Amino acid sequence: MADGMMVDPGRYRLAIFDFDGTLADSFPWFLGAVNSAAERYRFRRIEDADVERLRGLSAREMMVHLHVSAWKLPLVVRHMRAMASANLHHFKPFYGVLPLLHALADRGVALAVVTSNSRPNVERVLGPEVCARVGFWECGASVFGKAPRLRRVLARSRVAAADALCIGDEVRDADAARAAGIPFAAVTWGYTSEAALRAQNPAHVFSSVPDLAAALGVALGEA
Template sequence: MPYALAIFDLDGTLVDSFPWFLRTINDVADRFGFRRVADEDVEGLRHASTREILSGLEVPLWKLPAIARHARRLKGEAAAEISLFAGVETMLRTLAENDVQLALVTSDSEANARAKLGATAALFSHFDCAASLFGKPAKFRRVIARANVAPARAIAIGDEVRDIEAARAVGIACGAVCWGYAAPAALRAHAPDIVFERMDDIARTLCRAEIVGRMSEA
């Protein structure tokens, strides 16, 4: 069955914010009292789940809302430093032209997301932003309802294990990208429905599904 809705994550999926994260994380750690990240810690964190990262860095869970608000403010100030990955605009435009609705679900604010996406923001039909760290399932459900599509025709595409978990929680397909925050091996260990190794794999795979679906209906 072809996909009618693609729900995208933002950071690490559409925009290359990992370098900004590495420059910023220790300032945030000092401000909120959790463990700093050493250079030698980075690769291990890329292989860990979100819960494992929070535990390893000794992040007080009760501080997560304040940390998220602070991070959104910092991202807004650094918007000019955070760019789209190469090929994002072409990929999104191709999906939209093939009748795939586009949605964005992110922990960042909608204002920050639109600033990072630039002109490509106009390609999105649905935004549900400022998600809590584990709040994506509820936002996925809202987006699916607004798009008026069956869960079987929706796919969530992200770069972290929690994106896979959120998609499974609401019964939709999950696609994992290999160029974001989590290491590809960590994502593959959770058996996502599709692994995208290159940006142009997304449009090629989803649009092929759309074409096959149309042929079967003819």
């Protein structure tokens, strides 16, 4: 269910989506990719017993837990991006995502994707029909570099921050939205636990794609 007050369906003119964990179900792949990187770059693996605890951590806290030093992070990210490109068959859009994006575009809401993943990867997972409706792309962001990308989308779209909604599943998404002055909608079906997301005081919390669609005043067709 949507949390808190009902969203005014006409309030938001721009919807900015994260990709991994928000539009696409990549968390199971992520766990394996981290452990592959751990073997190569010599940091702590994620064990099965760690998963729920790690879902309660921010990206910075996870780096500390896994003993990933700052100088290794770009190497790890590069390795995982290469793995993602080679393993996109493991990535699937969450149920309802494709019709949600179509419905928002049909209603005149501008769409943006801001992600650390690459644009070719996003396009292959979401498909050409949906991606043709995305007006603003900021892909390949650094792990903690989304805020400038969000500001760039605002500038290019000429939409005020208060009229945009940043939709994501991680604490770093909330941090970036806050830095850019954009209301943040936390989705609980991705990488980060609901409790950790609620601690960020998001404007909205959604537990399913249909809940998000209903709150934004659009109906979903076939997923």
